[in-house]
Amino acid sequence: MSNSKQSGENLNMTAATSMALPHSPEAERSVLGSMLISSSCIPEIIVDLREDDFSMQTHRDIFRAIADQYNGGNPVDIITVAGRMEQEGTLDKVGGTPYLADLATEVPTAENVMHYARIVKGHSDLRKLIMIAGTITKQAYARQDDPAMVKEQARQMLFDMDAADGGKDLEHIEKATIRSLQILEERYKTKGKLSGVPTGFRTFDNMTSGFQKGNLILLAARPGVGKSALALNFATHAALKANLPVAIFSLEMSKEELVNRIVSCEAMIDSKKFKTGDFSDEDWDSYASTMTRISKAPLYMDDTANVTVSDIRAKCQKLKMQTGGLGMIVIDYLQLMQTTSKSDNRSQAIGEITRSLKILAKDMGVPILLLSQLNRAAEDRDRPALSDLRESGSIEQDADIVMFISNETKKKGANVADEAIPDTYPVEVILAKHRSGSLGSVKLAWTGKYTRFDDLEYQND
Numbered sequence: 001m002s003n004s005k006q007s008g009e010n011l012n013m014t015a016a017t018s019m020a021l022p023h024s025p026e027a028e029r030s031v032l033g034s035m036l037i038s039s040s041c042i043p044e045i046i047v048d049l050r051e052d053d054f055s056m057q058t059h060r061d062i063f064r065a066i067a068d069q070y071n072g073g074n075p076v077d078i079i080t081v082a083g084r085m086e087q088e089g090t091l092d093k094v095g096g097t098p099y100l101a102d103l104a105t106e107v108p109t110a111e112n113v114m115h116y117a118r119i120v121k122g123h124s125d126l127r128k129l130i131m132i133a134g135t136i137t138k139q140a141y142a143r144q145d146d147p148a149m150v151k152e153q154a155r156q157m158l159f160d161m162d163a164a165d166g167g168k169d170l171e172h173i174e175k176a177t178i179r180s181l182q183i184l185e186e187r188y189k190t191k192g193k194l195s196g197v198p199t200g201f202r203t204f205d206n207m208t209s210g211f212q213k214g215n216l217i218l219l220a221a222r223p224g225v226g227k228s229a230l231a232l233n234f235a236t237h238a239a240l241k242a243n244l245p246v247a248i249f250s251l252e253m254s255k256e257e258l259v260n261r262i263v264s265c266e267a268m269i270d271s272k273k274f275k276t277g278d279f280s281d282e283d284w285d286s287y288a289s290t291m292t293r294i295s296k297a298p299l300y301m302d303d304t305a306n307v308t309v310s311d312i313r314a315k316c317q318k319l320k321m322q323t324g325g326l327g328m329i330v331i332d333y334l335q336l337m338q339t340t341s342k343s344d345n346r347s348q349a350i351g352e353i354t355r356s357l358k359i360l361a362k363d364m365g366v367p368i369l370l371l372s373q374l375n376r377a378a379e380d381r382d383r384p385a386l387s388d389l390r391e392s393g394s395i396e397q398d399a400d401i402v403m404f405i406s407n408e409t410k411k412k413g414a415n416v417a418d419e420a421i422p423d424t425y426p427v428e429v430i431l432a433k434h435r436s437g438s439l440g441s442v443k444l445a446w447t448g449k450y451t452r453f454d455d456l457e458y459q460n461d
Contacts, residue, residue, distance in 0.1 A: 031116045051064050065085045197212075200236075204455070225405050232265065247326065249332065252332060316366075351398075389402075426446070
């Protein structure tokens with residue numbers, strides 16, 4: 001870079017940083033004055049604004065005193081707020097009781113308080129964005145060898161800023177009942193049709209009505225039991241049969257391995273042949289026709305090894321805009337995901353991931369199928385239990401459905417040659433938690449060489 005160009009850019013940076021941060025003392029004074037003359041507006045204000053939304057420390061002190069006074073069930077006026085601030089040692093700092101009196105007399109009515117509050121909140125958001133931009137600028141200069149980390153920090157800071165806003169307001173039940181009726185009427189018109197994403201297994205769909213929008217579904221098992229295969233079976237059915245866009249995040253297998261597994265399952269070609277290339281003419285014919293079919297399916301894959309929740313959010317939002325919708329998200333698997341948590345406690349970090357994924361499922365209105373490992377204690381049980389969830393933290397609490405795969409045949413044949421295990425045998429999928437339905441289990445037929453599950457009860461339909 002030339003010296004003149006560099007000096008010009010430095011000048012622009014200096015000019016930008018020397019500009020006054022967005023703020024409106026007048027709007028802040030009007031909000032505080034309204035709260036002092038009309039306590040009826042305080043509940044709405046303290047829901048929309050936080051102490052740090054005010055640009056001036058004096059105004060932050062006054063807002064905190066008013067909010068504390070109100071939340072304590074005490075009257076709010078110039079005298080009571082002045083008394084509280086005097087106890088806290090902040091009254092003289094703001095200019096004493098005369099300043100509070102000025103605030104109250106400057107606003108003739110509290111009628112326009114929410115207009116002033118929106119101005120205060122808007123300027124606060126702009127200040128926070130400027131601070132985020134400044135932090136990211138410094139990080140970009142300091143970590144020029146790691147742009148992916150800088151992008152991740154930027155996404156996380158924006159996500160935290162949104163989360164700090166406190167979410168939606170309380171809503172009167174009438175609006176919810178109208179939406180509930182609309183949903184019920186739609187289901188009545190399509191009686192017999194699933195309300196959620198179809199899984200491809202009738203016995204399973206009978207219990208769950210499919211994977212529901214906004215749900216976090218956990219599928220857990222010990223390694224080598226078939227959880228990745230079952231998840232791919234779910235995803236492939238949703239994309240191929242229901243034509244729903246499905247996003248698959250595989251932190252362990254490559255995209256090419258995923259494709260081979262899907263083809264092996266759909267074309268019923270022995271998965272070992274994909275490693276040796278020992279295809280017969282019949283295999284090649286099946287491979288070609290299956291590849292033609294799945295290449296047109298709305299399946300989207302990502303094999304980034306160090307993916308984070310904010311990565312998934314950004315990529316899925318982009319995919320949803322491109323496709324006009326999203327049917328399901330599959331993540332394989334939880335313990336390999338990265339977190340921006342500074343805690344050394346892995347259980348706490350895992351809990352933050354599952355909470356963020358539950359929020360993502362609700363925000364995007366799609367089911368998220370999350371795969372997870374079970375700890376070694378599961379090998380000593382006849383059936384897995386919720387306590388076997390590895391680094392459980394809040395996994396059980398955040399998930400709407402928790403499913404386990406119990407593969408007794410695999411367990412019994414673990415110490416013998418593969419030939420001792422039949423090609424196809426029953427496997428049990430246990431619903432250990434079902435927030436909106438009953439618990440139970442489903443028997444599926446597992447064919448290992450095709451990495452394929454089938455609905456045992458309807459296999460011969």
